[in-house]
Amino acid sequence: MEGDELFDLPLREADGLGPLFTRTSCGACHAEGGRGPGLVQKMSVVESDGTTPTVDQSKLPFGHTIHPLVAGGGRTPIVAPTGDPRVKVSTRVGPPVLGRGYIEAIADAEIERVEREQAARADGIHGRINRVVYASERNPDTSVHGHGPGDVVIGRFGLKARASTSARST
DSSP states (O other): OHHHHHHHOOOOOGGTTSSSEEESSGGTGGGSSSEEEEEEEEEEBOOOTTTSOOOOOOOTOSSSSSHHHHHHHTOOOOOOOOOOEEEEEEEEOOOOTTTTHHHSSHHHHHHHHHHHHHTTOTEEEEEEOEEEEEOOOSSTTTTTTTOOOTEEEEBSSGGGEEEEGGGGOO
């Protein structure tokens, strides 16, 4: 119950909000743990086809999420670079956050087993694992996972499973 209350609590600069943010509370983008009402803008550097993300995303050194608001000493919001037609911006409704712990708890071996099983189907319907580079620091609680910076791991969250943990997917 305490976590639910904190989820909807609007933060202020005095509470530690900032320096960069999209909304003032988690619930502002994820009402009751579900989708919306808040919106978020994401950006990506794409190939010449205008759709396929490039491998090199170095034009976005601060990530894929636009954080237009600043507080707590922040001086420059994170916005899309201008003047490069290869940088595309899309607007998305906040993803639901219910059940993320369950998805994170599925063993890699089980996800790989399901991928192999689906690949063997004759109807051509199957999913593929997206492997991503883990960019966060190592979690001291290794019962959750033992990923470290630079490890290639299974993506589970976000658009097209581009995030490896639920903490990095919004």
